[in-house]
Amino acid sequence: MKVRLVDICHARSGDKGDTGNVGLIARKPEYYPVILKYVTPEAVKKHFEGICFGPVKRYELPNLMALNFLLHKTLGGGGTVSLKNDAQGKTLSSAMLRMTIDIAETITI
Amino acid sequence: MKDTIRVASGQGFWGDLLTAPVDQVTKGPVDYLMMDYLAEVTMSILQKQKLKDPTLGYARDLVPLMETILPVIASKKIRVVTNGGGVNPTGCAEAIIRIAKKLGIRGLRVGVVHGDDILTGLDGLLARGAGLKNMESGASLDSIRERIVSANIYFGARPIVEALEQGADIVITGRTTDTALTYAPMIHEFGWSWSDWDRLALGVVAGHILECGGQASGGNFSADWRSVPDLAHIGFPIAEASRDGGMVITKHDGTGGLVSVQTVTEQLLYEIGDPAEYITPECVADFTSIRLSPEGKDRVRISGVKGRPNTDFYKVSMAYADGFTAIGSLTYSWPDAREKAMKADEILRTRLADLGLSFDEIRTEFVGLNSCHGPLAAVPADINDVNEVVLRIGVRGRDVKQVQRFGMEIAPLILTGPPAVTGFAGGRPRPSEVIAYWPALIPKDLVSPVVSVTEVS
Numbered sequence: 001m002k003v004r005l006v007d008i009c010h011a012r013s014g015d016k017g018d019t020g021n022v023g024l025i026a027r028k029p030e031y032y033p034v035i036l037k038y039v040t041p042e043a044v045k046k047h048f049e050g051i052c053f054g055p056v057k058r059y060e061l062p063n064l065m066a067l068n069f070l071l072h073k074t075l076g077g078g079g080t081v082s083l084k085n086d087a088q089g090k091t092l093s094s095a096m097l098r099m100t101i102d103i104a105e106t107i108t109i
Numbered sequence: 110m111k112d113t114i115r116v117a118s119g120q121g122f123w124g125d126l127l128t129a130p131v132d133q134v135t136k137g138p139v140d141y142l143m144m145d146y147l148a149e150v151t152m153s154i155l156q157k158q159k160l161k162d163p164t165l166g167y168a169r170d171l172v173p174l175m176e177t178i179l180p181v182i183a184s185k186k187i188r189v190v191t192n193g194g195g196v197n198p199t200g201c202a203e204a205i206i207r208i209a210k211k212l213g214i215r216g217l218r219v220g221v222v223h224g225d226d227i228l229t230g231l232d233g234l235l236a237r238g239a240g241l242k243n244m245e246s247g248a249s250l251d252s253i254r255e256r257i258v259s260a261n262i263y264f265g266a267r268p269i270v271e272a273l274e275q276g277a278d279i280v281i282t283g284r285t286t287d288t289a290l291t292y293a294p295m296i297h298e299f300g301w302s303w304s305d306w307d308r309l310a311l312g313v314v315a316g317h318i319l320e321c322g323g324q325a326s327g328g329n330f331s332a333d334w335r336s337v338p339d340l341a342h343i344g345f346p347i348a349e350a351s352r353d354g355g356m357v358i359t360k361h362d363g364t365g366g367l368v369s370v371q372t373v374t375e376q377l378l379y380e381i382g383d384p385a386e387y388i389t390p391e392c393v394a395d396f397t398s399i400r401l402s403p404e405g406k407d408r409v410r411i412s413g414v415k416g417r418p419n420t421d422f423y424k425v426s427m428a429y430a431d432g433f434t435a436i437g438s439l440t441y442s443w444p445d446a447r448e449k450a451m452k453a454d455e456i457l458r459t460r461l462a463d464l465g466l467s468f469d470e471i472r473t474e475f476v477g478l479n480s481c482h483g484p485l486a487a488v489p490a491d492i493n494d495v496n497e498v499v500l501r502i503g504v505r506g507r508d509v510k511q512v513q514r515f516g517m518e519i520a521p522l523i524l525t526g527p528p529a530v531t532g533f534a535g536g537r538p539r540p541s542e543v544i545a546y547w548p549a550l551i552p553k554d555l556v557s558p559v560v561s562v563t564e565v566s
Contacts, residue, residue: 010330010331010332010333010371010375011331011375012329012331012375012376012378012379013379014379014380015380016380016382017245017546017548021378021379021380021381021382023374023375023377023378023379023381025332025371025374025375025378027332047485048485049484050483050484050485051482051483051484051485059383059384059385059397060397061378061384061396061397061399062397063397063398063399063400063401063413064374064377064378064399064401065374066374066378068378068381068382068384070382076470076472077470077505077545078546079149079150079545079546080150080543080544080545081431081434081505081543081545083434083436083470083472083503083504083505084472084474084480085474085476085480085481085501086480086481091481091482093331094331094481094482095481095482095483095485097331098482098485098487
């Protein structure tokens, strides 16, 4: 089945220099294994094509049912250097929630 | 000896809700009020202000705020810890002492933590072996040495604890870690050992939750923002710490907002890197060990937090001048708003090229369509029917004259470009100086914080 992350997750994002951080949090415990399996750094890098120009790194926080992504070279130089309206990556969280994953499992949303 | 203390978050950044700290000290019991004013960009702004007037360089909001809350905190014995001292904590403390005298509050002890500002001593530190290479790129400081406008060490809780031990009711610091403002009072009250890594890490976690104010208590909450009650009167978060190691995040009864496992989790994930390596001057906290559990209305318990020994380095944040930017915008309306905005962008870029101007970057965004999610943004079904699109165009370059010249090319588009355009208020976009960051590490034995406490007579 196809699942949009906005239906199974919530998120918050911020910046460290030119790197954006996106915390992706499963809304229910049963969704965490799903995002762990399908929201890989490779999938996220592909999703952010044209926005993220560096590597994507993923960290796991199972106790919080969350993944933390670091999106390098994403904020137009970052902070005060950037010409972007969203120079601090505040809306990368909602951009992440646009992502659709195609999963083999059946889950209730 | 208290068995439980309540540390209240009053400000999450300079520019935050001015009523929040007042609410925190009047709407329920608290023992400490912590206020974080310093983002990286703030230090360089303050450094510039201090260059113009040596008595400035601190968060000026703090002075009228203290005038409002000093009588309350003096009578309720609430102590204040804030990094609002910026690049002039001594000047900030003097301003607060003047206010205390004016209000007739005698016996108030104001502590100052400084020594973090290494701008003037930079050459000496470099000579003594502080490499100060860029910790991200590895680049040598030589490339920007002449352009540095601020340089500050991130001290931790130790000097704040020292000020509290000396009886300070108000502790004004320069650059300290945001989290230390919250856990220094816990160390002071409960006598946590400097090698009790788990306990220190628990304090760091509480500090991370409190350091962005309302962002932990229902603000900017993505899971279900509609469900957050009364954001107009949002209560900022409070960390309730117990001597036995208990830690609960809550807020005052009767305030708006929401403290839930979800709101706290979002804040825990805000601006972190490797969650297993949250480095502070006192310990390395492991955010993957955190467990959160609901404990009634607007109460979330934190447990399980593990910490490891601290490193031998302090983080240093330096800022340096790195060229200029200017950003202008124009609003195009229906019909064909996007097409008009795109045409205006094309005309403008042609004119910039004709003038022979060159920039490191020219960036165009169409606000209303793609400035937030770029190419991921959904395109409306009938793009030509969108009522309005804001053309936002910015340039960055080394030559201030060229950046300034760009600013003169926005307004002419109104009478010499596509029709039905407005939104040009505020005059020509002016060049603003780019202040870029240079994060580095410095061995702890090269620098020392300085603590002093003055009693208002």
